Amino acid sequence: METMNIAGKAIELDADGHLANRNDWNENLAREIAAQEGIPELTSPHWAVINFMRTVFEKEGDAPSIRRLTKESGVDTKTLYQLFPKGPAKRAAKIAGLPKPKGCI
Amino acid sequence: MRHMLILGGGTAGTIMANKLASALDERDWRITVVDGTEEHYYQPGFLFVPFGIYRMREIVKPRRQYLPGRIKFVLSGIERIDAEKKTVMLSSGEALRYDCLIIATGADIHPEQIDGLLNEEWGRSKFDFYTPKGADRLAQFLKGWQGGKLVLSIAEMPIKCPVAPLEFLFLADAYFTERGMRDKVDIHLVTPLSGAFTKPVSSRVLGEFLERKGITVTPDFDLGRVDNKEKKLVAWDETEVSYDLLVSIPTNMGNACIARSGMGNELNFVPTNKQTLKADGLEDVFVLGDASNLPSSKAGSVAHFQSEILFQNILEHIEGRPACAHFDGHANCFIESGFGKGLLIDFNYETEPLPGEFPLPGIGPFKLLEESPINHYGKMMFRWVYWNLLLRGMELPIEAEMSMAGKRVR
Structure with missing residues (x-):
């Protein structure tokens, strides 16, 4: 099992490099993961998306798609990609401490 | 007399109609299938049409021919499902009351969902192969094509038959090789996935296949729009891929009647219990095949395996017992x-x-x-x-539940 070190603490990661235990997540950890993903600062629109994703996951057990993010989070697609370059659904899920979205097989 | 109503006479609806026709007592139940068209296409055959392996007329039959005599077939679009009143309003104006409803309305492509995809070049330099017309037009085009850059683009997931894009590329490689012009065609896959396929082992194996056949993969490409003037795909993050010939798999969505009924998710797929196939939060409503939001593949084999589970659950349900057969996503x-x-x-x-x-x-x-x-x-x-x-709902020698027999686990 892969781990990442944050403030001297080893946090377990899953096969996709996302948090293995959702309970490990906190806002500081989110900032650390974001920095590793090339997002130096999490602004309030970032948090709006992250919190929306966590709420949906809590209720439904899977992170929302980009289409749903756009429709329901109040952030348009273009902005989503500016906030989370290179794949907002996957990247925001990672920062939000959620598993990689299942998408479809 | 109770009424079993099946919306959709495609793979899922037809299998279910056949199974229920032999199981439900004719004195207790009447069964109706509603569909907007008379033609039943063998959809796995669409893949072969662009390459002249099948002709369209070889893969289509009348829907009614595959429904048993006791089934009433109603030719009409579907306006709206009212689950409260247990009634379905048809486009024809007729209202059908049901005691048990099976939604099997499938999924279709929606090129209009992508900015710049559907215009006068659709059917000229940009094609689909998920519709009879699209596959036919692409077959005509390929016969006279002199070569260039062929890009197969997946707009967004989920799509019907997630392996079809790969098969299309493999067949294109063989088609151009056999015509002695493979060196004149540059073949590309542009996909929102992180690799050739979704899961690690198969993604690696299929990725190696593409590489060996000289097919270039651009992963993690979330299609934002098509620039028709410059003939290029533009992603939301502004990366670009140019094309001479675009074969597109546009956004797949559930039937518009699902949206009109206020029942679907953002792609009009019906939220469904992934094990029992009961529609979430609705009484006496089940969902089969591509119409559901299940995290299983949208494919005929899946509809078939689901039908065996749903058949058991419906027989339990109409007797007032809980639905306890569970679908495993096979x-x-x-x-x-x-x-x-x-x-x-x-x-x-x-x-x-x-x-x-x-x-x-x-x-x-x-x-x-x-x-x-x-x-x-x-x-x-x-x-x-x-x-x-x-389609006739016969037993096949493959179990609904996946088996580990023969599989190698590392």
Whole structure:
């Protein structure tokens, strides 16, 4: 099992490099993961998306798609990609401490 | 007299109608199937049409021919489902009351969902192969094409038959090779996935296949729009891929009647219990095949496996017992790889496609995740199986529940 070190603490990661235990997540950890993903600062629109994703996951057990993010989070697609370059659904899920979205097989 | 109403007479609806026709007592139940068209297409055949392997007329039959005599077929679009009043309003103006409803309205492509995709170049330099018209037009175009850059673009997931894009590329490689012009065609896959396929083992194996065939993959490409003037795909993050010939798999969505009924998710797929196939939060409503939001593949084999589970659950349900048969997400797909060969993958919600052998009494074993001629024959034979056994709801020698027999786990 892969781990990442944050403030001297080893946090377990899953096969996709996302948090293995959702309970490990906190806002500081989110900032650390974001920095590793090339997002130096999490602004309030970032948090709006992250919190929306966590709420949906809590209720439904899977992170929302980009289409749903756009429709329901109040952030348009273009902005989503500016906030989370290179794949907002996957990247925001990672920062939000959620598993990689299942998408479809 | 109670009423079993099935919306959709495609693969899922037809299988279910056949199974229920022989199980439900004619004195207690009448069964109706509603569909907007008379033609039943063998959809796995669309893939072969652009390459002249099948002609469209070889893969279409009348829907009614596959419904047993006691089933009433109603030719009409569907306006709206009112689950409170247990009534379905048809486009024809008729209202049908039901005691048990099966939603099997499928999924279709929606090129209008992508900015710049649907315009006067649609059918000229940009094509689909998920519709009869699209596949036919592409076949005509390819016959006279002199070569250039062929880009196959997947707009967004989920799509029907997630292996079809790969099969299209493998068949394109073989088609241009056999015509002696492979060196004139540059073949690309542009996909929102992180690799050739979704799951690690199969993504690696299929990725190697593409590489060996000289097919370039651009992963993680979230299509934002099509620039028709410059003939290029533009992603939301402004990366670009140019094309001469675009073969598009546009956004797939559930039937518009689902949206009109206020029942669907953002793509009009009906939220469904992934084990019992009961529609979430609705009484006496079940969902079968591509119409649901299940995290299983949208494919005929899946509709078939689901139908066995749903059949048991409906028989329990109408007797007032809880639905206790559970669907495991089983899918089983032949992947045509060109030059008379194919692969086979077999997987479910929990188990990704693995290598090994797939036992099948009398015919198999087929090779899993490995190229072989027998897999190709399996695929070609399947058309006969589809019309003669599968749609008729007959028992096939493949269990609804996935088996680990023959699979190699590392």
